[in-house]
Amino acid sequence: xxxxxxxxxxxxxxxxxxxxxxxxxxxxxxxxxxxxxxxxxxxxxxxxxxxxxxxxxxxxxxxxxxxxxxxxxxxxxxxxxxxxxxxxxxxxxxxxxxxxxxxxxxxxxxxxxxxxxxxxxxxxxxxxxxxxxxxxxxxxxxxxxxxxxxxxxxxxxxxxxxxxxxxxxxxxxxxxxxxxxxxxxxxxxxxxxxxxxxxxxxxxxxxxxxxxxxx
Amino acid sequence: xxxxxxxxxxxxxxxxxxxxxxxxxxxxxxxxxxxxxxxxxxxxxxxxxxxxxxxxxxxxxxxxxxxxxxxxxxxxxxxxxxxxxxxxxxxxxxxxxxxxxxxxxxxxxxxxxxxxxxxxxxxxxxxxxxxxxxxxxxxxxxxxxxxxxxxxxxxxxxxxxxxxxxxxxxxxxxxxxxxxxxxxxxxxxxxxxxxxxxxxxxxxxxxxxxxxxxxxxxxxxxxxxxxxxxxxxxxxxxxxxxxxxxxxxxxxxxxxxx
Numbered sequence: 001x002x003x004x005x006x007x008x009x010x011x012x013x014x015x016x017x018x019x020x021x022x023x024x025x026x027x028x029x030x031x032x033x034x035x036x037x038x039x040x041x042x043x044x045x046x047x048x049x050x051x052x053x054x055x056x057x058x059x060x061x062x063x064x065x066x067x068x069x070x071x072x073x074x075x076x077x078x079x080x081x082x083x084x085x086x087x088x089x090x091x092x093x094x095x096x097x098x099x100x101x102x103x104x105x106x107x108x109x110x111x112x113x114x115x116x117x118x119x120x121x122x123x124x125x126x127x128x129x130x131x132x133x134x135x136x137x138x139x140x141x142x143x144x145x146x147x148x149x150x151x152x153x154x155x156x157x158x159x160x161x162x163x164x165x166x167x168x169x170x171x172x173x174x175x176x177x178x179x180x181x182x183x184x185x186x187x188x189x190x191x192x193x194x195x196x197x198x199x200x201x202x203x204x205x206x207x208x209x210x211x212x213x214x215x
Numbered sequence: 216x217x218x219x220x221x222x223x224x225x226x227x228x229x230x231x232x233x234x235x236x237x238x239x240x241x242x243x244x245x246x247x248x249x250x251x252x253x254x255x256x257x258x259x260x261x262x263x264x265x266x267x268x269x270x271x272x273x274x275x276x277x278x279x280x281x282x283x284x285x286x287x288x289x290x291x292x293x294x295x296x297x298x299x300x301x302x303x304x305x306x307x308x309x310x311x312x313x314x315x316x317x318x319x320x321x322x323x324x325x326x327x328x329x330x331x332x333x334x335x336x337x338x339x340x341x342x343x344x345x346x347x348x349x350x351x352x353x354x355x356x357x358x359x360x361x362x363x364x365x366x367x368x369x370x371x372x373x374x375x376x377x378x379x380x381x382x383x384x385x386x387x388x389x390x391x392x393x394x395x396x397x398x399x400x401x402x403x404x405x406x407x408x409x410x411x412x413x414x415x416x417x418x419x420x421x422x423x424x425x426x427x428x429x430x431x432x433x434x435x436x437x438x439x440x441x442x443x444x445x446x447x448x449x450x451x452x453x454x455x456x457x458x459x460x461x462x463x464x465x466x467x468x469x470x471x472x473x
Contacts, residue, residue, distance in 0.1 A: 114271050115301040119315030119366065120291045129318070133305040212304045213348020 002180040003187070010184070015169070020188065023154050023165040026082065030089025031150045035143055038094050042101025042142075043127060052102070059095050067092030067153035071160050080161040085154060092153035093146035100142025104135030137208055144201045151196075155189060217283070218402045219245040219268065219370055224277035226263055237263050239427035240277070245370070245404060250396055252413035253406045254456060255423030256464045261406045264428070265374050268404065269295045281369060291315050294363040296373045301359060302347045308358055309334065309343045315366040333361040336395065353384035360392070364399065373405040377412065386444045389415050393441040410460065414452045415442045422456060425463045432459050 010016035041059070045052040070091040078084035108131065116130035132139070158167020166185055173181030226238040237260040245251050255261045266272040268279055270289035279286045281293065294315065302311050312330035321329075334340055337357040347355060356376050363371055377385045389412065396403060407413050413420045417436055424431040436452050 109300060111297050111301045112303065115297060118269055118271060118289050118295045120318035125318060136305065211346055
């Protein structure tokens with residue numbers, strides 16, 4: 001009851017929507033950077049064997065760092081700013097995308113590449129017309145993992161040092177000893193997770209699977 | 216006119232750290248409009264040779280001349296029909312057929328027109344907008360042939376394209392391919408381990424020796440077309456090639472058991 005009441009009140013005074021919007025734009029921006037960066041790094045590693053040998057294990061190591069462990073570095077570099085939150089988001093998601101991109105490309109049947117090259121695809125044309133679509137089933141699981149890490153990263157960073165966003169509202173609830181607010185925000189965070197998984201990723205996955213005849 | 220010349224092609228490959236001689240000096244001339252089949256025991260390097268002609272692999276020595284000019288890389292003037300699984304599952308049938316034309320920068324309407332024509336030729340009109348998983352293996356290979364022909368290549372390279380088909384579908388495609396060859400007057404090199412296939416399709420059949428591979432013998436098949444699988448007059452060619460290959464298969468087995 002109290003939880004519902006709190007959520008209604010916060011919706012009414014706009015602080016909840018503002019919190020959601022703040023967290024979401026940080027998430028979207030951070031995830032976008034992580035996806036683009038992860039694709040570039042992953043393709044680079046797959047194409048150049050020495051790159052893979054030198055930075056491959058480093059990336060595996062970086063991937064094992066929990067998102068929240070990037071917070072001190074974010075604070076030192078960017079201070080308690082939007083850029084700091086986004087840094088934590090990117091750092092949490094980037095390496096998962098990279099690793100999935102790399103293994104996706106490594107698993108492309110060589111015949112696709114041979115056929116593509118034979119029909120005149122080379123350089124960037126080969127990347128955009130063969131490599132990315134052929135690796136897409138892997139890429140999508142990389143994006144999905146990336147999103148999960150990014151979402152954890154945003155909330156964690158906001159709890160610790162932000163003055164806006166859902167994480168901040170959680171922290172505020174703790175500060176005010178307001179269990180209803182804390183519980184309410186947790187429910188909102190969960191709902192967003194369910195919606196993004198169900199509407200964004202499930203849809204894309206389903207489409208890819210059916211197109212490849214795997215569903 | 217000589218369309219393609221292979222001059223003394225030598226190729227090693229790496230097998231568990233050992234260098235194995237796969238092709239030991241393959242020399243062959245293919246005239247414009249010819250239909251040449253290469254037949255040999257499995258693992259003899261015939262597909263490697265085709266890959267070299269396609270420019271997908273580089274020979275250790277020797278060269279390939281197309282219209283008298285040495286080839287350097289792979290390209291759509293020598294399109295390849297692969298054994299199987301080379302269609303792109305993320306594209307519709309028509310987009311698969313258009314792929315090479317798109318890479319060549321041909322405008323959309325022209326692409327559509329060309330690919331539609333080859334889809335019609337391969338009797339795939341109904342499947343234009345299908346995805347590849349919706350097609351049978353035989354249908355997929357028709358798409359692959361349409362895709363290769365759409366590029367209007369100088370020479371069509373076929374690497375055991377019917378190996379995965381059931382025998383009825385294969386017999387049908389063997390006839391169709393002869394009709395298409397007569398219609399398009401394409402120069403074709405067709406690699407197979409199946410002797411009947413080579414006899415039905417080829418003007419000439421090149422028999423490859425076991426590794427290290429050389430051309431053991433060339434058999435001219437001077438017989439009317441379209442040839443059917445059940446035609447008993449083809450038997451004598453079949454047996455001539457079989458005799459040559461038997462000893463190769465035996466040396467192959469002996470070599471492996473050593």
